[in-house]
Amino acid sequence: MNETVVVIIRVIISFFTLLIFTRLLGKQEVGQLTFFDYINGITIGSIAATLATDLSAKAWAHWLGLVGYALLTGLLQYITIKNRYLGKVLDGEPTVVIENGKILETNLRKMRIKLSELMTLLRSQQIFDITQVEYAVFEINGELSIKPKPEYLPVTRKDLQIPTKPGRLATEVIQDGVVLDQNLEQRKKDRDWLHQQLRAHNIENIKEVSYALILPNDRLYVDKFDDNIGKETEMGDYDGPY
Amino acid sequence: MKKFLLYFIPLLTLSVFIAVMNSGAFLKQPLGKDDRLYESIQLIEAGVKNKDWSKVKTETAKMEKAWDKIARRIQFSVEKEQLLEIDGTIARIRGAVEAEDDQSVLEEIYYYYGQWEQLAR
Numbered sequence: 001m002n003e004t005v006v007v008i009i010r011v012i013i014s015f016f017t018l019l020i021f022t023r024l025l026g027k028q029e030v031g032q033l034t035f036f037d038y039i040n041g042i043t044i045g046s047i048a049a050t051l052a053t054d055l056s057a058k059a060w061a062h063w064l065g066l067v068g069y070a071l072l073t074g075l076l077q078y079i080t081i082k083n084r085y086l087g088k089v090l091d092g093e094p095t096v097v098i099e100n101g102k103i104l105e106t107n108l109r110k111m112r113i114k115l116s117e118l119m120t121l122l123r124s125q126q127i128f129d130i131t132q133v134e135y136a137v138f139e140i141n142g143e144l145s146i147k148p149k150p151e152y153l154p155v156t157r158k159d160l161q162i163p164t165k166p167g168r169l170a171t172e173v174i175q176d177g178v179v180l181d182q183n184l185e186q187r188k189k190d191r192d193w194l195h196q197q198l199r200a201h202n203i204e205n206i207k208e209v210s211y212a213l214i215l216p217n218d219r220l221y222v223d224k225f226d227d228n229i230g231k232e233t234e235m236g237d238y239d240g241p242y
Numbered sequence: 243m244k245k246f247l248l249y250f251i252p253l254l255t256l257s258v259f260i261a262v263m264n265s266g267a268f269l270k271q272p273l274g275k276d277d278r279l280y281e282s283i284q285l286i287e288a289g290v291k292n293k294d295w296s297k298v299k300t301e302t303a304k305m306e307k308a309w310d311k312i313a314r315r316i317q318f319s320v321e322k323e324q325l326l327e328i329d330g331t332i333a334r335i336r337g338a339v340e341a342e343d344d345q346s347v348l349e350e351i352y353y354y355y356g357q358w359e360q361l362a363r
Contacts, residue, residue, distance in 0.1 A: 002317065009318050013259045020252045055322040060263040 003055065010059050014051040017063065018044070021070040025077065032141050034091055044069045091140050098136035101149075111138055122146070167216065174212035174222075187214045198222065266319035266362025270312055279308040280358060286335070287351050290344045298347075302339045306332060320362050328357050 021044075033041065047069060051062035080087035095107050097118060108118065118136075121144040127133060135147040157164055171183045173194060184194065194212075197220040203209060211223040272278045282305040289298035309332050313325055331354045338346035 002314070003322075006317050006322075009262065013262065016255055017259060020256060023252075058263070058319065058321050060319065063259070063263055 006055060007053060010055075011052045013059060013063065014048040014066070017051075017066060018048045021066070025070065025073055034140050035142060036091075040069065040073055044073075094137045094139050094145075096135060097138050097144075098130065098133045100135075101131040101133055103130070107138075113138065118144075170213045170215050170221070172211070173214055173220075174206060174209045176211075177207040177209055177225075179206060183214075187218075189214065194220075263319055266316045269315045269319070270358075270362055272308075274311075276304070277308045277311040279305060279312055282308055283335075283351055283354060286339070287348065290339075290347045290351075293344070295339075295342050298339055302336055306336065316362055324357070324361055328354070328361070331357060 044066065047062055047066045051059055051066060054062065076090055080090050095111055097104055097107050097111070097113070103115070103118070108115070119130075122128075122130065122133070122136070125144060125146050127146055127148070132148050132152040133146055134149045137145045137147075139145055171187050173180055173184050173187075173189075179191065179194065181191075184190065198204075198206065198209070198212075201220070201222045203222065203224065208224050208226065209222055210225045213221040215221055272281070282301050285301045286298050286305065289295070289301060309328065313329075317325060331350055335347060335350045335354070338350060
């Protein structure tokens, strides 16, 4: 048995299987994973690693385990989307743990959170005075959402009646010296406009441009490959080589 | 076309993986003239029973070559221990043939038949 070749083939199988399954299971952000999602992800990863390197069992057995976990995860995702009740049973639901500055001990106990943990979560949200909190809700992904009492909320533009314009996004128009025509069209601009703007930045050739964006205010942000940065930004304090 | 490829490529990839992981049962069967392991061992068994040791020794060499070939192509779909165990059985058959010990050869051959049945199942 040529172990090296077998491991390489099994790594290819587990790597691409994992890639396909994670793409199929959607892109829930890591920060929004529930505790179960987190543990489930670790288990799936562990099975994939075993599939790649444990030659004492057939690859097929591990692969089936991987497929089983992925299928059940997909099934549970489907159920939680389709059935509100089962979704609550499986995912849990947010729980209020502070109301009007008062800690709701019963809810804390139900969620098995210690007071010290609650205080840590409050401090991590810049709340050092519990009386400033109107509501604190413990989310299903383990995060604490806080609604401060109105008198402690920051002043907004609306409060001060400062006029605002609707926000837009910046649009990429050049990447690595290549013009993205589709994006230019989206912002109702053409190449002539782009060249004109580049000339204003003393750029004659698009190939000099590493990255260019049309900003929300319709101005062009340009970054050249040649940054002309002096030694003053050098962070290292040794000559090297490292 | 792009959408078709988007679904077709992952499906094809998974199908190839499934085929590779389950190819053992097919690949352990002879695909040419010099990989007829099971047949070689049956001939060794017959030779030992007839006390035809020169024929048995020729078949033993063939058996070893056949096993090397088969092991190389089934290694992706079977357990490492199974391969090592058959390696051992084949080495013991060779030793017993060298010693012209018919009783040991037959013992190992029947042990091999059992292993062959289980291989890639």
